[in-house]
Structures are given as C-alpha cells and as structure tokens.
Amino acid sequence: MLDLRVFENRELAQRILMAITREAEMIGREVRLMHVCGTHEDTVTRSGIRSLLPENIKIVSGPGCPVCITPVEDIVKMQEIMRKAREEGEEIILTTFGDMYKIPTPRGSFSDLKGEGYDIRIVYSIYDTYKLARENPDKLVVHFSPGFETTTAPAAGMLEAVAAEGMENFKIYSVHRLTPPAVEALVKQGTNFDGLIDPGHVSTIIGVKGWEYITTEYGVPQVIAGFEPVDFLMGVLLLLRMIRKGETRIENEYTRAVRYEGNLKAQELIGRFFEVRDAKWRALGVIPTSGLELREEWKELDIRNIYRVGVPKLPDLEKGCLCGAVLRGLALPTDCKLFGKECTPRHPVGPCMVSYEGTCSIFYKYGALF
Numbered sequence: 001m002l003d004l005r006v007f008e009n010r011e012l013a014q015r016i017l018m019a020i021t022r023e024a025e026m027i028g029r030e031v032r033l034m035h036v037c038g039t040h041e042d043t044v045t046r047s048g049i050r051s052l053l054p055e056n057i058k059i060v061s062g063p064g065c066p067v068c069i070t071p072v073e074d075i076v077k078m079q080e081i082m083r084k085a086r087e088e089g090e091e092i093i094l095t096t097f098g099d100m101y102k103i104p105t106p107r108g109s110f111s112d113l114k115g116e117g118y119d120i121r122i123v124y125s126i127y128d129t130y131k132l133a134r135e136n137p138d139k140l141v142v143h144f145s146p147g148f149e150t151t152t153a154p155a156a157g158m159l160e161a162v163a164a165e166g167m168e169n170f171k172i173y174s175v176h177r178l179t180p181p182a183v184e185a186l187v188k189q190g191t192n193f194d195g196l197i198d199p200g201h202v203s204t205i206i207g208v209k210g211w212e213y214i215t216t217e218y219g220v221p222q223v224i225a226g227f228e229p230v231d232f233l234m235g236v237l238l239l240l241r242m243i244r245k246g247e248t249r250i251e252n253e254y255t256r257a258v259r260y261e262g263n264l265k266a267q268e269l270i271g272r273f274f275e276v277r278d279a280k281w282r283a284l285g286v287i288p289t290s291g292l293e294l295r296e297e298w299k300e301l302d303i304r305n306i307y308r309v310g311v312p313k314l315p316d317l318e319k320g321c322l323c324g325a326v327l328r329g330l331a332l333p334t335d336c337k338l339f340g341k342e343c344t345p346r347h348p349v350g351p352c353m354v355s356y357e358g359t360c361s362i363f364y365k366y367g368a369l370f
C-alpha cells in the first residue's frame, strides 16, 4: 500500500504515480534513471520514492556530493600547508564546511588536525570566512572551498569583494568542480542509464543550456527537476514519456527557478575568477575539464601560491569501501558489506558516509524508508 503522508500534495503525487505506473507498463523493461545530486537523493530516500515506483523503474545515484569527491591529496595538502605555516611562525585560521571537516583520509581529517591544536573552524558560507578575515587582519584566513556550480557562484562573489577591498589576509584553496563533465565521463566510461534527472540548484546557475550537450552529443534524455518529492516524481514521469516515445530531449520541470540561459551574472563572476582545468575526483579519477582553479591574475588569492608543499599519491578509499561504485551509480550503499556495521556516520569508513549529501549517509539516516 502506498504511503504518501510525506508528500505535501498527496493527491498530485498519487496522480503522477499512477501515470508513472502506466508508462512503466507500456515500456515493459527495466529503466535506470540517474540523478547526480545529494539533495535529490535526500528527497528520494526521505520520501521513500524507490519503494513507490514500479518494480522496473530504478533510481540510481551518481556523483552528487562535492565533499565526497574531493581528492584526499587536496585535503592532505591543506593540512601540510597548515603545518608548514606553523614551522615558519605563522598560524593560519582555516575554515571549511561541517561535512568537509570530518572527511576521512589516510592522513586523518581536518577534525583530527584540530585535535593537534590547529585553528580550524566550521563555517556555513564563505561569507563567514570573509568576516573572520576582517576581524583578524594580522592572521592569514583560508577557506578550503569545495562545491559544484551552486557553491562556486557565492565563492566568486566573495572573491570580487575581497579583490575590491584589497584584503590581503583572505585566501582560498579551490576544490570546486563542474557537474556536466562528470556526467559526460560516466557516459563515456559506460555507466548504463536511460535518462538523467538534473539538479535544480546547479541548473539555476548553468541553465538548461549548460546541460544541452549531454543530450545532443550523447543522446541522453534529461529533465531538470526541483527538490520537492512531486518535482522528482514529475522528472521521472517526463523521462519515462520520452523513453517510451523514443525521444531524446531536455525538459525543464523546475521552471519556477531555472531559465534557459541560467544566471548570467553568476556565470560571468565564475569565469572572471576561475578557469576550467582537468581535475581528479576521489574514487573516480581525473575527469577532463571538470575542475575550477583560480586564474593566473588572481593567484595571490590562492594559499598554494604562498606555501608550496608536496604530497604523495594516496589511496582514495579504505579496503572494502564501495564509494567509487556508489558514485558511479553502479551500487547502492546497501550493497556494501561495511554499511551500517563498520561504517556509520559516527565512524565513517568512506567519504559517502560523512556528508549530508553522501548517498551512504542519507541511506543510513532514512534507512527505514528505502
């Protein structure tokens, strides 16, 4: 029996689910739909959407958690920068987001480094880092800055303010990443899915336009969807209709927030401060044109330009951790033998169990509903 109590608009959800069921019957084979967003995974798992869909409709989760895919080498390099600065008589204040703070690496987490007496603070936005830098003009304040397009836009806005003020003690370590190249890489690597549900928030920045080439060049049907459960269900329905009719298009379900061309001001700011580079994603390898580094003319804002340290290549994951397969949409957290046993949010073995956007963490949190 369907339990739609978690849906604000139960009648609408019921109607969409009935239409989905009809489409699924007409298609008559297994259909795999991928999303690439931790917030969508939260919507899906919290609402029990997998259990409400027909048996032949599978929702798989791709690389939707920027903290989970941040390379261990970058986290360790930032730690080494803190140590080198101390050796040279300078105490850095490091800020980052709460989930990044606890991400495990073979050399420990930022949380472990704080335990050694370093000044590491959790912030809700890069604006908090800016305020800290203003309050501590005699200290170097560094933001370890992860995130996809949605987070890069405010980071670029903050850099604009810092540059305009000539603030010299504010630096960043960019580990920003771009989402569409990761999807492109999955398609090229042969990850099998019939349609893609695009994240609404990323799409507010890059627009429908930013995703189009995934459809035109790789033949993947796409729907941009918002974050209410009925948004996601509509995304599923629109994709199933396209798949049944053999159509390959991109549709925008989230018209209340996403425009065709996206947010041009944000795109201009990102382009002014950052340039696109090939970049490593933890457990996924190097993905062409998927990283954002500060442009040469803004290098003085990059902490790596002040303290140069090297780190060896390190293993991405602990033995037995399936994060790589989870991030590729090839496995669900419940396929991992460590899930809920050795690996829990209190004692995470892999990065997917740490962030509130990590698929393993979300499955653990809403375990009763999937």
Ligand code: SF4
Pocket: 320, 321, 322, 323, 326, 333, 336, 337, 338, 339, 340, 343, 344, 348, 349, 350, 351, 352, 353, 360
């Ligand atoms: Fe890795 Fe833990 Fe997820 Fe298993 S449950 S894939 S060990 S993060």
